Amino acid sequence: MITANNTITALGQIALAKPEYTAQITEELLQVEHYQYDTDECRNIAIGKVLLSVTGFFDRLDPDSKRQVLNFAQRATNNSRHATADKAYEFVHKFREK
DSSP states (O other), rough: HHHHEEEHHHHHHHHHHHHEEEEHHHHHHHHGGGGGOOHHHHHHHHHHHHHHHTTTTTTOHHHHHHHHHHHHHHHHTSSSSSSHHHHHHHHHHHHHOO
16 A cells, blocks of 8 residues: 555656656556555545645646546545545645636
């Protein structure tokens, strides 16, 4: 779990430093909700980490990627982990107008 979360954070930093990989990184980050984890709580934490990571480069995304990320965040607003749901809610409200 720690490795996965560190990887999510690192991918966000790579997307900032290497914009040519942003689309590919975004596509992979959005898959975390489909990966197999030891527990649902681990999945929920990873989803929250993705939201934090994508926040740093959301403005650089193409319109289709933005839509996909916003859909991901919107789904996460119903997350059973309150911290993740809160992050998702803040994300949607911050970026839905862009």
